[in-house]
Amino acid sequence: MKTCHHLLLYFALATTLLACLDSDIHLRPVQLAETKIVILNEGNYTYGNASISVWQPSEVLQKVFRSQNARPLGDVAQSLFPFEDKYFLVINNSEKIEVVDKNFKSLHTITGLTSPRYICQINDTLAYVSDLYAGAISLLHLRNYKLLGQIKTGKPTEQMLRYKHKVFVNNWSYGNDTVQVIDTRNHQIIKSLKVGKDPSAPVLDHLNRLWTFGQGETKNSTLIKLFNPEDHSLIQELHLPHQHARNPKLNPAKDSLYYLSSSYSSGHNSKTYGIYKMAIKENFSASDFPTKPFIQQKKGNLFYNFFIQNDSSLYISDAIDYVQNGVIFHYLNGAKKDSARVGVIPQFIHFETTQ
Amino acid sequence: MKRLLLLAFLASPAVLFANLQDTVIRVKSVSIKHKRINQAKGFKKERIAPEVLKLEAHTDLSQLISENTPIYVKNYGQNGISTVSFRGTNATHTQVNWNGIPLNSISLGQFDFSLIPSFLVDEVAISYGGSSLEHGSGAFGGSVDLSNGSPVKSGIHKASASYGSTHQSALFYQGETQSGAFANRIRVFGKYNKNDFRYTNKFYAKNPITGRRQHAAYYSFGLMNEAKLQLNSHQHLLLNIWAQQNHRELPKSFLVGDSREQEMQNFNLRNLLTHKWFIGANKWENSLAFLHETMEFSSRFTRLDKPATVSLSHSNTLHYKSDYSLNDLSDGMKIKLKLDNKYDFLISKTHTQEFLSRNLLSGALSLEYAHLDWASFSALLRQDVQDQELATPTFATGADFRLVPARNYFLKLNFSRNIKRPSLNDLYY
Numbered sequence: 097m098k099t100c101h102h103l104l105l106y107f108a109l110a111t112t113l114l115a116c117l118d119s120d121i122h123l124r125p126v127q128l129a130e131t132k133i134v135i136l137n138e139g140n141y142t143y144g145n146a147s148i149s150v151w152q153p154s155e156v157l158q159k160v161f162r163s164q165n166a167r168p169l170g171d172v173a174q175s176l177f178p179f180e181d182k183y184f185l186v187i188n189n190s191e192k193i194e195v196v197d198k199n200f201k202s203l204h205t206i207t208g209l210t211s212p213r214y215i216c217q218i219n220d221t222l223a224y225v226s227d228l229y230a231g232a233i234s235l236l237h238l239r240n241y242k243l244l245g246q247i248k249t250g251k252p253t254e255q256m257l258r259y260k261h262k263v264f265v266n267n268w269s270y271g272n273d274t275v276q277v278i279d280t281r282n283h284q285i286i287k288s289l290k291v292g293k294d295p296s297a298p299v300l301d302h303l304n305r306l307w308t309f310g311q312g313e314t315k316n317s318t319l320i321k322l323f324n325p326e327d328h329s330l331i332q333e334l335h336l337p338h339q340h341a342r343n344p345k346l347n348p349a350k351d352s353l354y355y356l357s358s359s360y361s362s363g364h365n366s367k368t369y370g371i372y373k374m375a376i377k378e379n380f381s382a383s384d385f386p387t388k389p390f391i392q393q394k395k396g397n398l399f400y401n402f403f404i405q406n407d408s409s410l411y412i413s414d415a416i417d418y419v420q421n422g423v424i425f426h427y428l429n430g431a432k433k434d435s436a437r438v439g440v441i442p443q444f445i446h447f448e449t450t451q
Numbered sequence: 452m453k454r455l456l457l458l459a460f461l462a463s464p465a466v467l468f469a470n471l472q473d474t475v476i477r478v479k480s481v482s483i484k485h486k487r488i489n490q491a492k493g494f495k496k497e498r499i500a501p502e503v504l505k506l507e508a509h510t511d512l513s514q515l516i517s518e519n520t521p522i523y524v525k526n527y528g529q530n531g532i533s534t535v536s537f538r539g540t541n542a543t544h545t546q547v548n549w550n551g552i553p554l555n556s557i558s559l560g561q562f563d564f565s566l567i568p569s570f571l572v573d574e575v576a577i578s579y580g581g582s583s584l585e586h587g588s589g590a591f592g593g594s595v596d597l598s599n600g601s602p603v604k605s606g607i608h609k610a611s612a613s614y615g616s617t618h619q620s621a622l623f624y625q626g627e628t629q630s631g632a633f634a635n636r637i638r639v640f641g642k643y644n645k646n647d648f649r650y651t652n653k654f655y656a657k658n659p660i661t662g663r664r665q666h667a668a669y670y671s672f673g674l675m676n677e678a679k680l681q682l683n684s685h686q687h688l689l690l691n692i693w694a695q696q697n698h699r700e701l702p703k704s705f706l707v708g709d710s711r712e713q714e715m716q717n718f719n720l721r722n723l724l725t726h727k728w729f730i731g732a733n734k735w736e737n738s739l740a741f742l743h744e745t746m747e748f749s750s751r752f753t754r755l756d757k758p759a760t761v762s763l764s765h766s767n768t769l770h771y772k773s774d775y776s777l778n779d780l781s782d783g784m785k786i787k788l789k790l791d792n793k794y795d796f797l798i799s800k801t802h803t804q805e806f807l808s809r810n811l812l813s814g815a816l817s818l819e820y821a822h823l824d825w826a827s828f829s830a831l832l833r834q835d836v837q838d839q840e841l842a843t844p845t846f847a848t849g850a851d852f853r854l855v856p857a858r859n860y861f862l863k864l865n866f867s868r869n870i871k872r873p874s875l876n877d878l879y880y
Contacts, residue, residue, distance in 0.1 A: 142707060170655070190655070190707050
């Protein structure tokens with residue numbers, strides 16, 4: 097009888113303890129809307145806590161990949177590349193690309209990469225995968241997920257911009273100051289453009305000029321160089337008086353340029369930190385640059401990246417302190433409209449719309 | 452006749468036992484002695500039994516402390532560092548002393564317990580809270596005091612070896628010699644573990660991946676030599692030389708990947724020369740220590756083809772220490788005077804070469820009174836001067852009260868104030 101009592105007590109305790117387990121273990125598959133905003137949360141480097149948040153009209157869903165696949169996403173979610181009815185999730189420090197359907201159900205895992213960063217589609221079947229440490233760009237077959245070969249770059253490669261039969265890729269980090277030009281017909285590097293130190297993603301404006309931002313040039317200024325993408329000639333050189341001006345982005349009409357200027361460290365703030373906006377003109381002088389941010393970074397915020405949805409709508413990711421869950425702010429015409437708490441270090445946003 | 456034989460048979464055990472009872476078995480005399488734990492009144496200090504230390508000679512200090520004390524040992528996984536924390540304080544609030552000389556890294560402020568085999572030390576004592584002030588300020592949590600006994604025996608040689616799965620192996624040797632007034636003990640060890648176990652990873656990709664763990668090897672080898680010269684019946688000289696090289700490959704988490712990534716190397720050279728002088732109740736110790744550490748962290752990330760040095764630093768400490776104690780100032784009263792001068796200098800070659808240094812002068816006076824049967828008291832006052840700047844004085848006081856006469860029920864009270872200086876990393880990186 098006594099043994100029976102002990103057993104009952106044991107089962108009661110075990111049931112109580114199981115009921116108290118972290119709800120993460122019981123993550124259930126979720127239903128996703130067709131129109132949604134997908135946020136890639138980088139997570140902390142080497143912690144393996146990258147995640148995906150989905151902001152849909154009725155709710156914000158967290159750890160969506162894990163819910164759908166019962167396994168974690170990996171370490172450092174870098175970028176998302178939409179291709180037909182799939183997403184290619186580039187997981188940088190896990191050295192892999194997860195191929196998922198639009199409900200984030202895993203279809204395939206591409207391994208054998210060193211430190212993948214971004215994907216740039218070349219044609220219906222081929223894409224380039226940039227890499228921070230491989231010293232090469234990988235050629236990826238978009239339909240059978242096979243790695244077909246490499247283009248040796250000898251430098252870290254980041255964001256890529258396709259223009260006709262060329263791809264412009266910035267060689268960011270470790271003091272690199274070049275943008276390499278690759279001919280997509282033979283996958284050869286045909287030119288290396290000397291730009292400012294630690295260049296951000298190149299962008300192409302409505303006047304067909306290639307903008308390069310050298311954010312690491314000096315402590316308080318950023319070197320901008322404008323090139324002709326056809327003959328690679330230098331059109332103009334400008335010194336932007338803003339610290340770490342980076343992540344240049346264009347509106348859909350490509351006649352307004354946005355960029356972020358702030359410190360990378362949390363806890364620092366200045367009235368000059370924030371998202372800047374400027375109209376693109378044919379000729380620039382120093383006085384044409386904005387002196388005040390379009391959206392100022394407030395105390396306690398750490399603007400990490402931003403994405404333009406359309407001419408009036410802008411989303412900013414806030415890493416706060418790189419430790420706690422971050423926030424996405426939605427701005428309409430420069431005024432804050434909404435916000436959502438997401439995962440750790442939100443850094444990439446994809447807008448999924450129904451056609 | 453049959454009866455006689457039966458009687459003889461039955462009586463034989465009695466005869467045998469009778470013979471046994473008459474036999475005198477001489478057992479060799481055994482003397483059990485150990486120095487008393489130097490525990491100030493009102494403070495908590497405990498020691499890991501020497502028998503345990505001998506049994507666990509093959510383990511590292513983190514495992515030894517974790518298994519034999521209530522202190523929290525934080526282990527950062529395969530080939531990662533292990534640190535010790537007391538009652539919620541962090542690793543930099545734990546001071547590690549080797550024969551009274553602080554070993555905490557001058558740049559990080561903490562100590563990696565995973566690198567030291569228990570085989571290298573003869574005594575491990577734990578001082579909680581304010582009692583750590585005896586060896587210096589800054590240890591809010593407490594201190595771990597490692598010490599080596601003097602070599603006294605001759606012709607003692609011990610060796611042991613082990614081999615296990617994942618290609619792990621270890622070899623330890625200890626030898627002691629004595630000739631006249633000179634005695635020497637040498638300890639040598641080498642440890643290696645390839646850590647190449649087989650695994651199935653179900654969480655990395657859509658389909659499970661099987662393989663062998665890569666890039667998780669570890670090796671460590673070291674030598675400690677302790678020489679003693681008995682100058683006369685009142686004084687002797689001790690010279691301890693401890694050199695150790697560690698190499699660790701730092702693997703990624705299985706959730707992250709399994710490729711070659713980072714590795715770390717440390718080389719430590721610790722030299723300690725001590726002069727001890729005893730006469731009557733007086734004891735005076737003068738020590739001069741030189742500690743050197745080269746730490747190199749490499750990663751394939753800075754160069755695209757092969758691992759390159761990301762961080763290289765040379766930490767050095769020159770430490771002079773003088774301790775005087777008088778155990779019989781008056782009935783049951785002890786007095787101790789301590790003086791420390793510690794000069795730290797760091798040469799860092801991470802990006803550009805940098806030289807950082809600081810000088811710490813510290814003096815302490817402690818009194819202990821244990822004459823009364825029902826109570827005993829102790830007090831310690833310490834003053835630090837860092838780079839000619841006077842720091843806030845620190846102190847520790849404690850009292851023991853016997854609650855029931857002739858019974859060991861005590862009430863212990865202690866109160867202390869401590870200060871913590873930031874490490875060089877805290878200040879400059």
